[in-house]
Amino acid sequence: QVQLEESGPGLVKPSETLSLTCVVSGYSVSSNYYWGWIRQPPGKGLEWIASLYHSGTTYYNPSLKSRVTISMDKSKNQVSLKLSSVTAADMAMYYCARHPTADYNFLTDSYSPRWYFDLWGRGTLVTVSS
């Protein structure tokens, strides 16, 4: 059974860098899926942040790209997210999610992603406060 489990600091101070980890069990992050992060502020809708394939291909939400880094540790079978210069607007539940691949893209020398998320973790809540 494939499971995704997010973890993070819970509380981060304004202007600091948020670091989150998603441990994947029951499936290899090096297999044919993309791994992404999505967030949901309290009582609000969902916002896709970034996605990563094991080949190193990354996709970022342009609105967050300057502050976000997504990475993968294949030896630990986990995906991580770093968000710098956090503000109150970054307070949210952060979810790790998987999305399948589509056709091979010769321009990027990687598989393109399908953009629906077929498996999600339970999320980790991040509060921003001094």
Next chain:
Amino acid sequence: DIQMTQSPSSLSASVGDRVTITCRASQNINRYLSWYQQEPGKAPKLLIYTATTLQTGVPSRFSGSGSGTDFSLTISSLQPEDLATYFCQQTYSSPRTFGQGTKVEIK
């Protein structure tokens, strides 16, 4: 960015009712639309992708329709376990955006 607008924002219906939620995109997204169900306190769950394809394991009372800019999610016979918020998502262009959600309550 493509804006996704859902309606209604909330609804209340009885067990056995037919329920329809609509989602409108700010531009043509062909059939690149997904639907998710988020039960209270839980992570979202994929119901439908490419507008009409039912995800494995999802009950057949859920169905999706539409193309272009107008889409709908229908629950043919509402069940108590369908209490949840439902989100649409366009998967057509970056950034992939979500609707604000429709909360379904049981009368």
